[in-house]
Amino acid sequence: MNGLCQPVTACNAPCNRRVTAQTSLSVTASVPMRRQAQRSSQRNGTSVVTEMKSRQAAKIRELGQSLIDAGFVTLDQQSEALGLARSTTWTILRASHKGSGLSAAVINRMLLSPELPPLARQKILEYTTDKLAGVYGGSRTQRRRFFARLSIKQARCATPELGGLSRVSL
Secondary structure, three states, rough: OOOOOOOOOOOOOOOOOOHHHHHHHHHHHHHHHHHHHHHHHHOOOOOOHHHHHHHHHHHHHHHHHHHHOOOEEEEEEHHHHHHHHHHHHEEEEEEOOOOOOOOOOHHHHHHHOOOHHHHHHHHHHHHHHHHHOOOOOOHHHHHHHHHHOOOHHHHHHHOOOOOOOOOOOO
């Protein structure tokens, strides 16, 4: 038996209770993979990740619409209001720039902009709260890192009526 025995069958040969890598991987890896596959698809066949990302893109589009509603129609006006470069603003408002959404650094820069309209500020804070709550996905560790990179003092100053972002527990 080469000093190895299978975990399912008993053998009388001296085996030092070692298990082959192939057997242990096939048994333990197949069960979680099936559960993960079941969790990743819903009744209608849409994947959970796809649904989360579409919610995230919709919230970012709401930010763009709030800028237009506030009178910031051109890309130059929007980038000035957000306090970002034109290329960054263009990428964000397309709402398909990356899977992880807006970074904490970009959110901080937008919240620091003195020209940011109140409705746009509210949309950014809603997005941030949702992202911290895991609405758009992300592991607990990723959300904690995101939270640590946020400048919470600026966010709390931005919305005293909401009490900042302290509603979200991590």
